[in-house]
Amino acid sequence: MAEFTMPSLGADMEEGTLVEWLVSPGETVTKGDVVAVVETAKSTIEVECFDSGTISALLVEPGTTVPVGTPMASIDSAVAPPARPAAKQPVTPAPAPPPDLQPVPGRPLTRTERAVSTPLVRHLAEEKGIDLSTVHGSGRGGRITRSDVEHAPTEPPPRLRASPLARRLAQSMGVDLGGLRGTGRNGTIRADDVRAAAVDHLPREAEPREPVEKPVLASPAESAPGARAAIAALMTRAKREIPHYYLSTKVDLAAAMAWMRDQNTGRPVAQRLVPVALLLKAVALAARQVPELNGHWKDDAFVPANGVRLGIAVSLRGGGLTAPALADADTMPLPELMAALRDLVSRARGGRLRASETTDPTLTVTNLGDQGVEAVFGVIYPPQVALVGLGRVIEQPVAVNGMLTVHPTVTATLSADHRASDGATGARFLTAIERLLQRPEDL
Numbered sequence: 001m002a003e004f005t006m007p008s009l010g011a012d013m014e015e016g017t018l019v020e021w022l023v024s025p026g027e028t029v030t031k032g033d034v035v036a037v038v039e040t041a042k043s044t045i046e047v048e049c050f051d052s053g054t055i056s057a058l059l060v061e062p063g064t065t066v067p068v069g070t071p072m073a074s075i076d077s078a079v080a081p082p083a084r085p086a087a088k089q090p091v092t093p094a095p096a097p098p099p100d101l102q103p104v105p106g107r108p109l110t111r112t113e114r115a116v117s118t119p120l121v122r123h124l125a126e127e128k129g130i131d132l133s134t135v136h137g138s139g140r141g142g143r144i145t146r147s148d149v150e151h152a153p154t155e156p157p158p159r160l161r162a163s164p165l166a167r168r169l170a171q172s173m174g175v176d177l178g179g180l181r182g183t184g185r186n187g188t189i190r191a192d193d194v195r196a197a198a199v200d201h202l203p204r205e206a207e208p209r210e211p212v213e214k215p216v217l218a219s220p221a222e223s224a225p226g227a228r229a230a231i232a233a234l235m236t237r238a239k240r241e242i243p244h245y246y247l248s249t250k251v252d253l254a255a256a257m258a259w260m261r262d263q264n265t266g267r268p269v270a271q272r273l274v275p276v277a278l279l280l281k282a283v284a285l286a287a288r289q290v291p292e293l294n295g296h297w298k299d300d301a302f303v304p305a306n307g308v309r310l311g312i313a314v315s316l317r318g319g320g321l322t323a324p325a326l327a328d329a330d331t332m333p334l335p336e337l338m339a340a341l342r343d344l345v346s347r348a349r350g351g352r353l354r355a356s357e358t359t360d361p362t363l364t365v366t367n368l369g370d371q372g373v374e375a376v377f378g379v380i381y382p383p384q385v386a387l388v389g390l391g392r393v394i395e396q397p398v399a400v401n402g403m404l405t406v407h408p409t410v411t412a413t414l415s416a417d418h419r420a421s422d423g424a425t426g427a428r429f430l431t432a433i434e435r436l437l438q439r440p441e442d443l
Contacts, residue, residue, distance in 0.1 A: 002051040004073040006066050009040055009047075009358045010234075016040050017065040018072065020163070022188055027055050029075065034354065036072070037163060041230035043322050044351040045358055046163075053077035125149050162189035163352070170194045191350055231321055235379045242297075243418040246377050249430045251437055252398055254407040259440040263334075275393055276367055277338045279410065281443045283388050284308045284329035286432035287363050292421045293414075293429050294362045296383040302420040311361030311381065312341070314348045323381060324348050325361040334443055369393060375411040385417035386429075 006016050019037040029035060030052045038047050053075040060072040124146060125132050135152045137144040162170070162177050166189045170177050175197050182189035256278050264272040287294040287308045295304040308330040311323040324344055329337060347353055364384060368376045369392030376389035391411040398407045412433055416426045436443060 001056070002053060002075040002077050003071040004035065004049060004051070004075060006038070006060075006068050006070045006072055007047055007355050007359070008068045009038070009045055009355055013040050013068060015065055015067045018060050018062050019044060020062055021058055021073075022046075022161070022184070023055050023058075023073075025055050025057055029053065029055060038355075043316065043320065043348070043353065045353045045355055047355040049075070051075050051077055125152075128152075160189070161187055163191065166191045166194050191352065228320065234381070238379050238382050242380050242382065244380065244415055245418050245423060245426065246413065246415055247423065247426045247430055248375060248377075248411055248413040249434060250396070250409050250411055251434045252407050252409055253393060253437060256437045256440040257393075257408050271335065271338075273334060273338055275410075276369075276390070277334055277341060278437065278440060278443060279367075279390055279412075280310060280312075280326070280329060280341065280365060281332070281334055281337055282433045282436040283363070283365055284310055285436050285443070286429050288330045289432050290425065290429040292425050293386040293416060295385060295420075296360075296362070297385050297417060297420055298383055302385060305362040307362070309360060309362045311364035311384070312344060313364060313366035313378075314345050316349055322348055322353070322358070323361060323364050324353050324357040325359070327357075363388065365390065367391075369410070375413055377413050378415050380415055380417055385420040386426075387415045389413035389415070 006018075009016065017039040019039050021036055023029060023033075023035045029049045031048075031050055033049050034046045035049045035055075036047045038045055056074045056076045058073050060066055060070070066072070125135070128149065130149060130152050132144060132149075135144050135148050136142075138148055160177055161182060161184075163184070167177070175194050177189055177194075180189050180193050180197055181187070183193055184190045253275070257275065260273050260275065260278060267273075287310075291304045292302070294308055295302055297303075307328055309325040309327050310329045312326055313321060313323045315321055326337075326340060326344055332340065344357065361381070361384065363386055364378070364381050365388045366376060366378045367390040369390055372392055374391040374394065376391060378387040378389050380387045389412070391413075393408050393410050395406050396409045397404055398409065399405075400407075412430060414426050414430055
C-alpha cells in the first residue's frame, strides 16, 4: 500500500491547502497522472501521482491545510487496472460469479461485481446518472440487466468537476459550467474549455483574434500578501545563510540579433524567436559547461545536477512570483525552447503548473528587461547556488576593430554562493554565455 502525501513544491513550502481532488476512491491511476490541485502561499498547482495502482481512500478533505509530507490518499499498488474488453468478440453468456462474489442483500456491489454488467448497461447507467453500486442485479449470478437500470431510481447528478481556474473564469465570463464537456481527466472542465465556450458565444464579428503570448519574465508587479510574505521569508533566509558574491558583464548581441532576424524571416508571428530564447539557451549551455553553478547545496556540500533545469522567474497577473522549471533547456532546439517557454509562462499565470515543474530547478534566471531595467542582481533561491539576471537589450557604443560603432547589448549578472564556487568560476560562466551568443547558429 503506497501513500500519496502533500508534496514539497519549493524550498520555502511548509504546508499546502488541498483545493480539489481529481480522482475518487476505486479509480485506477498511473505514475504521472494529475490527481489533485494544491494551493501554496505562491500559487495553485496541479499535483501528479508518483505511484500506480487503485485509489483506496482519500484521507484529506478539500479546503484542508496540512504540512508537507502528510498522507493525503492511500493507493493499493497490488490492484491491477481492469482489463479492457476485446473489440468485436462474440457475445457469450457471462458465467456465474464465484460464491464470494454472490450479491448479499443490502450490501452495495463491489468494483469487481459491477464488472459483470455489460458495456451497454454501463453506458445506459452513465447516461441516466445512476451509480451501479446501488443497483440490485436481477440477472444470473446478480448480473445487472438493462431492465434493472431502467427501473432504478435516478441519483442526483454527480458533482461537477472543474479546476479552480475554470470556475473563476466561468464566473467572470458568464459561462455556465453545467453545459460544458470537460477535456481534462475524467471529464474535468479546464480553463481552455471555458475560454472556448466564451468565444463560441460571441458574435462572429466580435470574435477575438488569437493573442500571441509574450514570455515576459519577472516584472515588479504588486504581490498578493500571502505570496509576498512567503517570498520575503525565503529571501531573508537566503541572504542570511548564503554568502553571496556578484559579477556582471555586458554582452554584445549584434551577431545574435542579426541571426535571429534571419531565422524569423517568413515565420508566422506566433512562431518567431525573441531575444530571451537565445539568452536562456546560452545560459543553459553555459551551466552545462560550468557545472559548479548548476546544482544544489545540501548537507553542507554542493551536489551537482545531472541535467539543466532552468528556473524561470515569472510574475503572476494576480500578484506574486513563481519560478517553474524548464527542463532540459540545454538540449532543446531553439524553436522547441521558445514554444516550451510560452507554454510554461502561460500555464504559470493561469494556475495550471504541474508539481514536477515547481520542484528542483538547478539554476534560476530572472529577466527585468521588459520593464526597462538595465541590470538586476537577484537573491539565490535555496538550495540552488546561483541566479542569473538579465536586463534589457539597449543600443550602446562599442569598439570593433578599432572603430566605434553602435551594437545591441545586454547586461548579464551572476549572483553565486561562495560556499560552492568563487569569482573565477563565476567569471568562466559569464564568459561562456558571451562566447555562445557570438555564435548563435550553435545554440
